[in-house]
Amino acid sequence: MGKTLQATIDGVEPVRRKWRERAREHLDNLAIPPGSLGDLLDLAEQLAAVKQSLKPSVRKKTVVTMAGDHGVTGEGVSAFPREVTLQMVANFVAGGAAINVLAGVAGARVLVVDMGVAADLDNSIKEKILSCKVDYGTRNMAAGPAMTREQAVQSLETGIEIAGRLAGEGVELLATGDMGIGNTTPSSAILAAITGRSAREVTGRGTGVTGDDLENKIRVIQKALEVNNPDPKDPVDVLAKVGGFEIGGIAGLILGAAYHRVPVVVDGFISSAGALLAKSLAPASVDYMIAGHRSMESGHRYMLEELGLKPLLNLNLRLGEGTGAALAMNLVESAAQVINKMLTFEDAGVSRNTPGAPA
Numbered sequence: 001m002g003k004t005l006q007a008t009i010d011g012v013e014p015v016r017r018k019w020r021e022r023a024r025e026h027l028d029n030l031a032i033p034p035g036s037l038g039d040l041l042d043l044a045e046q047l048a049a050v051k052q053s054l055k056p057s058v059r060k061k062t063v064v065t066m067a068g069d070h071g072v073t074g075e076g077v078s079a080f081p082r083e084v085t086l087q088m089v090a091n092f093v094a095g096g097a098a099i100n101v102l103a104g105v106a107g108a109r110v111l112v113v114d115m116g117v118a119a120d121l122d123n124s125i126k127e128k129i130l131s132c133k134v135d136y137g138t139r140n141m142a143a144g145p146a147m148t149r150e151q152a153v154q155s156l157e158t159g160i161e162i163a164g165r166l167a168g169e170g171v172e173l174l175a176t177g178d179m180g181i182g183n184t185t186p187s188s189a190i191l192a193a194i195t196g197r198s199a200r201e202v203t204g205r206g207t208g209v210t211g212d213d214l215e216n217k218i219r220v221i222q223k224a225l226e227v228n229n230p231d232p233k234d235p236v237d238v239l240a241k242v243g244g245f246e247i248g249g250i251a252g253l254i255l256g257a258a259y260h261r262v263p264v265v266v267d268g269f270i271s272s273a274g275a276l277l278a279k280s281l282a283p284a285s286v287d288y289m290i291a292g293h294r295s296m297e298s299g300h301r302y303m304l305e306e307l308g309l310k311p312l313l314n315l316n317l318r319l320g321e322g323t324g325a326a327l328a329m330n331l332v333e334s335a336a337q338v339i340n341k342m343l344t345f346e347d348a349g350v351s352r353n354t355p356g357a358p359a
């Protein structure tokens with residue numbers, strides 16, 4: 001299993017009920033009609049419980065965008081060529097991608113990680129990212145396992161180590177992101193493997209495959225599941241057989257965040273595949289997850305259902321990179337400021353409602 005992985009799984013504790021109750025009691029006394037800040041109050045309660053504080057801070061924010069390539073792109077599952085993964089990593093470094101812009105608005109740093117891009121990166125790029133390459137892309141999962149079990153553990157442990165390093169640097173809120181042409185295919189396969197849903201139910205258009213190409217993508221996913229027969233009870237087996245290096249990195253990042261009690265905003269379809277693996281490895285890790293948004297990718301709703309998470313936003317996004325999570329970070333900051341700064345009825349000198357009195 002890997003010592004770091006096992007120790008992390010063992011160390012993920014559910015958030016304490018006592019802290020949830022304490023936070024709720026305070027939130028119930030804020031000078032507003034009870035419950036009128038809606039889901040923001042649930043989020044504030046979660047932050048307080050995760051951080052064991054009625055003044056949780058999420059000021060220092062980092063989006064971790066994990067990049068990797070996929071052998072299965074040889075089967076024609078994406079509308080874009082594989083080189084785009086490397087080209088987009090360069091774009092992230094240049095600051096010109098959607099994630100750079102949206103993380104900038106949220107006041108978050110973007111940390112790009114090479115988990116398995118199928119090329120050697122220029123030194124000028126390497127200086128500005130984390131190089132954790134497990135291999136030069138995965139193997140074609142329609143023909144056999146995407147990676148070895150050792151590589152699956154390595155990708156999970158890399159994510160765990162990055163979360164630990166960032167927590168040590170004082171990062172208070174993490175978000176997950178991905179870049180990897182073809183990666184909606186392994187994400188769908190992970191969803192199918194874990195939930196038992198059919199390839200057709202879990203497969204969507206990704207970057208925009210339609211018609212016969214979409215039928216081909218469904219067949220490729222079906223074949224990968226048949227050829228590899230991943231064990232739904234063994235998330236490391238699922239990752240090894242039908243996963244990806246960046247997806248393992250994301251799952252590890254989430255586990256590490258939970259271990260260090262740092263809340264983590266989960267992005268769309270690919271990140272949620274990582275979250276499914278994290279939940280399967282350590283069920284209590286969901287207490288630390290915040291679903292940033294509901295992706296347009298069909299099948300994402302099944303992931304959210306399986307995770308038991310309600311997405312904060314629904315903006316018809318289908319990009320990845322961490323964009324939906326970065327947008328949601330603004331709401332997480334808002335929830336933190338609500339519990340930190342708002343006054344109670346008593347402190348603000350505002351009269352409470354009178355039960356039974358006409359409104």
Ligand SMILES: Cc1cc2ncn([C@H]3O[C@H](COP(=O)(O)O)[C@@H](O)[C@H]3O)c2cc1C
Pocket residue numbers: 077078079080084088178179180181182183184185205206207208209319320321
């Ligand atoms: C220019 C470009 C930028 C992207 N940024 C994220 N993705 C997204 O699209 C890919 C997944 O879709 P599929 O499985 O269909 O390949 C991933 O790289 C994901 O991050 C992008 C895709 C493209 C083309």
Ligand SMILES: O=C(O)c1cccnc1
Pocket residue numbers: 184205206207267268269270271295296297317318319320321
């Ligand atoms: O939801 C996502 O993360 C997503 C959906 C389609 C393509 N790329 C990413």
